[in-house]
Amino acid sequence: xxxxxxxxxxxxxxxxxxxxxxxxxxxxxxxxxxxxxxxxxxxxxxxxxxxxxxxxxxxxxxxxxxxxxxxxxx
Numbered sequence: 001x002x003x004x005x006x007x008x009x010x011x012x013x014x015x016x017x018x019x020x021x022x023x024x025x026x027x028x029x030x031x032x033x034x035x036x037x038x039x040x041x042x043x044x045x046x047x048x049x050x051x052x053x054x055x056x057x058x059x060x061x062x063x064x065x066x067x068x069x070x071x072x073x074x
Contacts, residue, residue: 039066 045060 035067035069037065037067040064041066 041064043062043064045062047058047060048056
């Protein structure tokens, strides 16, 4: 009986310690970042086949975003 109570007491202490560590972890490593786009750059590219006889060309467009952010913690 005493051994069972001892195991319950020890398990409760371990449970409380795990909860405390989890809360410390959440405070330290969770948060969110709000970003604001400050510029958009459009890059267009045209590629021709190295074979001069082919009249096909490939077109590509790429958008590069410039942003600034603020880290907000919970």
